[in-house]
Each structure stands twice: as C-alpha cells, then as structure tokens.
Amino acid sequence: MPRPPLPDDVAELFRRPNPAVVAVLLPSGAPMSVATWYLVEDDGTVLLNMDAERARVSWMREHPEVALTALEEGSWYTHVSIRGRVVRWEEDREKALADIDRLSRHYGGQDYPTRDRARISCWVEVTHWHGWGAAKAD
Template identity: 85%
Template sequence: MPKAPMPQDVAELFRRPNPAVVAVLRPDGSPMSVATWYLLEDDGTVLLNMDAERARVAWMRERPEVALTALEEGNWYTHVSIRGRIVRWEEDPERAMADIDRLSNLYGGQDYRVRDRRRISCWVEVSHWHGWGGAKADR
C-alpha cells in the first residue's frame, strides 16, 4: 500500500462525491463498516461527519485508526482506499451544520435536511492509499 500523498490524478478521483464506506474498530477489536460521505480537504486530510450519538463516534475516539474506500460512480472497478488516523475532532457549535452542509452539497446539491440532531466532525490524516482500476498505483 503506497504511502501518502496520493498522485494528483488519484487525488482528483478521490475528490469526487463517490460512494464510500468507512471501517472502524469496535471495542472488542472487530471491524465495523458503514456507508459514508467524505471530503478530501486541501491539506490532504479527509473530513467525516456523523450524528454525535452514533456508537461509532465513541469507538473512533478510543481507536482512531480508520479505513475508507471510495468507489468511482458508475465504475466500481475503479476505487481508492485509504488508511489513516483521526487527528482532529470538532463538535458542531449550536447546530450550525457547516461541515454536514458541505458534504450534503457535494453529494446532493443542497443543505442537509435533518437539522435537529447534534453533529460531530473528524479529520483523518491519510497514511497509506491503494487504488485499483483507473486509480491503480503501478499503472
């Protein structure tokens, strides 16, 4: 698995609003995965945003290592997977919804519709990446 950073063409693919799944570790060490929205930030970190009451938030705080796979829309043979560590957490102040709105606009073109739940953001520092199909490292 190549170390970060990703080559520019792979990063461009990863910047798109692709279907994605994030994997986290449960307290017993077993993995758990869930579909997610993500955003590759300009500094190379990956933004994830969750309902603050989800069990995975506590699990991720305890074991901040995560993996995320993004599949190219319409061509799932091409995909990019990253591994990394959560390096920053931010509570959503006063339900401002800034981060979830950024994600919702990227994926759906409008602000996030659920406004009555507390949100939390985290940023993953990418340590390794792996690509397949059009994102393959040794092409």
C-alpha cells in the same frame, strides 16, 4: 500500500463525491463498516461527519485508526482506499452544521435537511493509500 501524496489523477478521482464505505474498530477490535460521505480537505485530511449519538463516535475515539474506500461512480472496479488516523474532532453544532452542509452540498447540491440532531466532525490524516482499476498504483 503507498504513502501520500496521491498521484494527481488518483487525487482528482478521490475528491469526487464518490460512494464510500468507512471501516472502524469496535471496542473488541473487530472491524465494522458503514456507508458514508467524505470530503478531502485542501490540506489532504479527510472530513467525516456523524450524528453525535452514533456508537461509532465513541469507538473511533477509542480506536482512531480508520479505513475508507471510495468507489468511482458507475465503476466499482475503480476505487481508492485509504488508511489513516483521526487527528481532530469538532462539534458541528457550534458551527451551525457547516461541515455536514459542506458534505451534503458536495454529494447532493443542497444543505443537509435534518437540523435537530447534534453532529460531530472528525478529520482523518491519510497514512497509506491503495488504488485499483484506473486508480491502480504503478
């Protein structure tokens, strides 16, 4: 798997509001995946945001290695997969849900509608990437 930075065309694809799945490790070491929203930050880290009560929050704290695959809208054959490590955590409630709102606007054009649940954000530093279809590495 190539290391960052992603080529410009792949980075542009990865920055879109693509359907995506994140994989994390359970305490046993077994993988678990779930659909997710993500946002590529200006520094290249990937923002993920979860309900603070989700079990995967504690699993990710224990095993901070994650993988994320983003599928090009309408063309699942073209995809970008990254591997990385969670490098930062922040409670989103302290920021008035600013992170989930950024994600919701990126994917749906409006603020996140559920305002009564605590949320937590993490940022993943990309260590490796893989592309397929139009995003395939040379």
